[in-house]
Amino acid sequence: MGLFYVTTPIYYVNDVPHLGTAYTTVVADALRRFHLLSGDDTYMLTGTDEHGQKIERQAEEQGLAPKAFVDAMSARFREAWPKLSIEADRFIRTTDPDHEAFVQDLWRKVRATGDLYEGTYEDWYCVGCESFKTEKELEPGNICPMHKKPVERVKEETFFFRLSKWEKPLKELYARRPELIQPQSRRNEVLSFLEGGLRDLSVSRTTFTWGVPVPDAPKHIMYVWFDALANYRSALGTGAEARFWSKDSTIVHIVGKDILRFHSVYWPAFLLSAGYSEDELPIVFAHGFLTIDGQKMSKTLRNAVDPVRLAEELGPDVLRYHLLRAVAFGQDGDFDHHALIERYNADLGKNLGNLLNRVLGLCNKLAEGKVPALGEVTPLEQELFDRAKAELAAARAAWISIEPHKALEATWAVSSAANQYIDRAAPWAAVKTDPARAHTILAALLAVLREISTAIWPVMPGKANEMRAQLGLPPVEHALGKDGWPTGPTPMVAGHALAPSGALFPTFDEDGTKAILAKLAPPKEGDAPAGDAKAATKAPADDAKAAAAAGDASVITYDDFAKVDLRVGLVKTCEKVPKKDKLLKLTVDVGEPEPRQIIAGLALSFTPETLVGRRVVVVANLAPRDFGKGMVSHGMLLATGPSEALHLATVEGDVAPGARLK
Numbered sequence: 085m086g087l088f089y090v091t092t093p094i095y096y097v098n099d100v101p102h103l104g105t106a107y108t109t110v111v112a113d114a115l116r117r118f119h120l121l122s123g124d125d126t127y128m129l130t131g132t133d134e135h136g137q138k139i140e141r142q143a144e145e146q147g148l149a150p151k152a153f154v155d156a157m158s159a160r161f162r163e164a165w166p167k168l169s170i171e172a173d174r175f176i177r178t179t180d181p182d183h184e185a186f187v188q189d190l191w192r193k194v195r196a197t198g199d200l201y202e203g204t205y206e207d208w209y210c211v212g213c214e215s216f217k218t219e220k221e222l223e224p225g226n227i228c229p230m231h232k233k234p235v236e237r238v239k240e241e242t243f244f245f246r247l248s249k250w251e252k253p254l255k256e257l258y259a260r261r262p263e264l265i266q267p268q269s270r271r272n273e274v275l276s277f278l279e280g281g282l283r284d285l286s287v288s289r290t291t292f293t294w295g296v297p298v299p300d301a302p303k304h305i306m307y308v309w310f311d312a313l314a315n316y317r318s319a320l321g322t323g324a325e326a327r328f329w330s331k332d333s334t335i336v337h338i339v340g341k342d343i344l345r346f347h348s349v350y351w352p353a354f355l356l357s358a359g360y361s362e363d364e365l366p367i368v369f370a371h372g373f374l375t376i377d378g379q380k381m382s383k384t385l386r387n388a389v390d391p392v393r394l395a396e397e398l399g400p401d402v403l404r405y406h407l408l409r410a411v412a413f414g415q416d417g418d419f420d421h422h423a424l425i426e427r428y429n430a431d432l433g434k435n436l437g438n439l440l441n442r443v444l445g446l447c448n449k450l451a452e453g454k455v456p457a458l459g460e461v462t463p464l465e466q467e468l469f470d471r472a473k474a475e476l477a478a479a480r481a482a483w484i485s486i487e488p489h490k491a492l493e494a495t496w497a498v499s500s501a502a503n504q505y506i507d508r509a510a511p512w513a514a515v516k517t518d519p520a521r522a523h524t525i526l527a528a529l530l531a532v533l534r535e536i537s538t539a540i541w542p543v544m545p546g547k548a549n550e551m552r553a554q555l556g557l558p559p560v561e562h563a564l565g566k567d568g569w570p571t572g573p574t575p576m577v578a579g580h581a582l583a584p585s586g587a588l589f590p591t592f593d594e595d596g597t598k599a600i601l602a603k604l605a606p607p608k609e610g611d612a613p614a615g616d617a618k619a620a621t622k623a624p625a626d627d628a629k630a631a632a633a634a635g636d637a638s639v640i641t642y643d644d645f646a647k648v649d650l651r652v653g654l655v656k657t658c659e660k661v662p663k664k665d666k667l668l669k670l671t672v673d674v675g676e677p678e679p680r681q682i683i684a685g686l687a688l689s690f691t692p693e694t695l696v697g698r699r700v701v702v703v704a705n706l707a708p709r710d711f712g713k714g715m716v717s718h719g720m721l722l723a724t725g726p727s728e729a730l731h732l733a734t735v736e737g738d739v740a741p742g743a744r745l746k
């Protein structure tokens with residue numbers, strides 16, 4: 085048993101919960117649930133960041149006292165998260181009295197070391213970032229590159245924190261403990277920032293009042309990031325929960341890449357200065373940013389895609405699954421409404437849901453709705469069990485290394501293997517000659533389904549338990565010190581009653597898909613208000629329509645282009661085609677339950693082994709092409725060049741197979 089403490093950023097209350105903040109919070113909750121299931125002693129923290137100039141101004145604009153404003157806005161977050169099945173141990177607010185008292189104490193500790201001194205600050209400040217900016221960080225015209233708004237010139241008395249003193253210790257720390265910043269690419273970012281040198285940091289303000297007062301210097305209020313970062317420690321207090329901040333605890337701050345520097349430069353420096361030891365520093369995992377249907381999350385768009393509404397329409401588990409599966413954690417990714425429904429139909433409906441349905445249906449038909457007995461295990465069952473065991477171990481490893489997308493990939497590989505097994509073992513045929521064999525097949529499948537029902541719990545707590553109810557099993561349990569992560573199929577008790585109750589994930593047919601997309605998807609091009617990012621895409625689309633109408637055959641409309649289903653594929657296997665010099669036979673994962681077979685004229689440029697594991701671009705809705713001898717190609721790869729010197733089209737980064745190109 086270990087101690088595991090996971091946090092999300094505390095969110096600014098000038099905004100409402102949106103898909104971006106929901107993403108971070110869902111990941112943290114899923115990680116926490118994995119550790120709960122593994123028997124760890126866990127704690128999850130989320131909350132709201134309520135002080136600072138940005139919030140004070142927003143309250144003013146709305147004609148409200150800051151406290152009334154933050155009370156109302158903070159409640160939006162507190163109420164949203166449970167609707168996404170997020171269960172934090174504490175929802176902290178930086179206006180909580182115990183937090184304020186803690187921050188003042190932290191300040192005193194830092195001051196006592198001589199790391200705080202008084203002076204005058206004069207430079208640029210971006211209120212949106214709540215961050216000081218050097219000239220070289222700004223775009224021409226003194227524009228903040230993040231907020232695209234002019235920064236403000238600030239000149240005021242301030243306390244400085246001696247950040248420069250921590251440059252060397254931090255460099256040494258990260259050289260010694262690379263795991264403290266993840267993933268690796270983010271670590272490099274921090275290292276190069278440190279290489280650039282650290283300037284002392286202004287950590288108090290005197291020109292407004294909405295913040296925590298600096299002890300013994302009533303004119304000053306604390307810089308909002310000093311106050312905010314301290315939440316991670318203040319939340320635990322000094323009682324029993326303080327155990328989560330110790331060298332024995334794994335402390336993980338999940339943050340977006342936008343706030344990496346605050347977490348991996350300022351925060352450890354504050355902690356070390358205040359006397360915390362190096363072996364109780366947090367791991368900072370910075371993930372990428374989501375776009376929505378390929379577009380940056382402008383405020384309009386962001387508010388059009390309300391995670392709570394998505395959860396109400398599809399169920400929280402479906403949203404959680406998609407968010408975690410569609411994006412390789414750490415990378416930027418797109419939340420695409422079409423892909424959401426496609427993935428729902430494929431992974432949830434056709435893969436796992438259908439497997440459960442088929443097995444329970446067959447148990448009804450062939451075993452009186454009860455768990456049949458597992459008889460003699462043949463190599464076929466053994467293969468399934470071995471595969472399940474290996475994939476479950478891989479999923480566990482992925483959860484531990486904070487790679488939820490990989491954990492889900494491995495978990496679903498178990499379901500795919502079981503689907504393949506059922507077709508190969510064909511219990512419906514076996515029953516005609518050997519009923520005991522048919523029972524063994526079903527018992528093997530039930531043993532695997534039980535493991536899957538536990539393994540999906542961190543991401544789909546509700547569906548996991550619904551699935552278990554259908555299998556006649558109690559809800560997932562977890563207990564301190566007891567590792568409940570499934571390790572490999574063990575047969576269920578024979579004779580135990582099953583309780584099928586309909587499709588776990590009813591799929592959307594074509595009309596259903598259209599209807600749900602019409603309900604969910606944000607307004608289309610052209611509906612966007614002027615000035616919004618989407619409006620910019622309107623003109624070229626209209627131009628194309630006009631050109632097409634005027635008979636210019638070389639120009640196609642967007643709708644024509646959209647007919648081509650271009651997807652990211654991951655090459656799973658590849659082999660030469662005997663007697664065909666140019667052809668390779670590949671299986672390519674395009675986000676469907678089974679990889680597709682694709683025959684491609686690549687053999688003059690590539691040997692098969694160099695293609696396995698590569699990401700390719702697949703035309704997925706091309707009519708199948710028969711190359712003879714049962715070799716049918718279900719798609720085409722994009723490439724350029726002569727056949728003996730081809731270059732394959734690909735995408736950057738670890739994009740999930742099946743992602744659409746648009």
Ligand code: MSP
Binds near residue numbers: 093105339343372
């Ligand atoms: N209040 C600070 C954090 C203080 S933590 C001590 C803050 N708040 S915020 O409301 O702006 O939230 C930023 C975080 O929201 C990001 O770091 C990220 O976790 C999440 N996201 C906001 N937009 C996002 C996307 N478009 N995509 C993914 N996550 C994003 O910064």
